[in-house]
Amino acid sequence: MENFLELLKNRRSCRRFTDEPVSQESVANIMRAALMSPSGHRINPWEFVLVENKETLRQLSVSKAAGAQLLDGAAMAVVVIADTDKTDVWVEDCSIATILMQLAAEEEGLGSCWVQIRLRKDADGGSSEENVRALLGLPANYAVLSIVAIGHKERDSKPFDEEKMQWEKLHIERFGEK
Template sequence: MDLMEMIRNRRSVRTYRKGEIEEETLRKVLEAGLLAPSGRNRQPWELIVVRDPQTLKQLSECRAGGAARMLASAAAAVVVTADSAKTDVWTEDCSNAMMLMHLTADAMGLGSCWIQGRLREAPDGRTAEEYVREILGYPEDFRLEAILSLGLPEEHPEAKTAAKELEKKVHWERYEGQVE
């Protein structure tokens, strides 16, 4: 697959069949995240890999409204935290790492989904960051960006194209209003 094909094929996959992810595959996904660009190359991310089914179950309850429920059937999760003291652009840096891991996972035949952690609440009223910190033990000054769920895909939605968006969302030279 060439890069554009990988980008068109990438989708959020929230249902997984039983089965483990090979260590080598998981390591490639992690490597992709660690190769992401970061402001001043500070690399503020600290990735916590979870494979224990009990812990995955606990993490699946980190978001009000069930937005993380797919973690209960995932084979693994990569929890992306940052040492925010290292840089003021840790959210951008961590988003880059998330995106590269998500894309790589998809291209390698895994199902994965971005689960937002930052600015989101747990069902008990705490922030998702506090809830996840209690389970995983990252330090007080580490911030939670997001969690990438990973598993063997039960289904994979169709590839997308951005043909319409190329007309509507791209403004050449100047913004001249929305084209209807």
């Protein structure tokens, strides 16, 4: 296991994947991370749709105008949905689950990328969320936050450059105080 800060440094968005499938063990570990995510009041509004079917991945890749094409080359995707009747903090809960899956993927030696669906539109101005709903048969009370594309990295990206860390965003005791 990598040191946690090294894991954070090495997790970079991966948009190009090899054809190698993801092992069932890695899939299980990524889903374990998702299902251990903290959520407000432990309501766990999130649910996850695991997609490996190539044609479904292709259709997800055109569910929004830009930034989703990479899904077409991914070995798999996890669509992060939530029952919005359960809680008003489903966006936060689903966001945490999304990033934890990305970190778990990195821990497995895999690449991943967050594909935003909430509030996004397709090339014709239609709702990305409605496209995903229709494709996956989601009930009306379920919202879609994101899709996590996962696969073996075509190549490693440079780790996060600590020289670019924005320490100026840190305020000590009061805003503006360094």
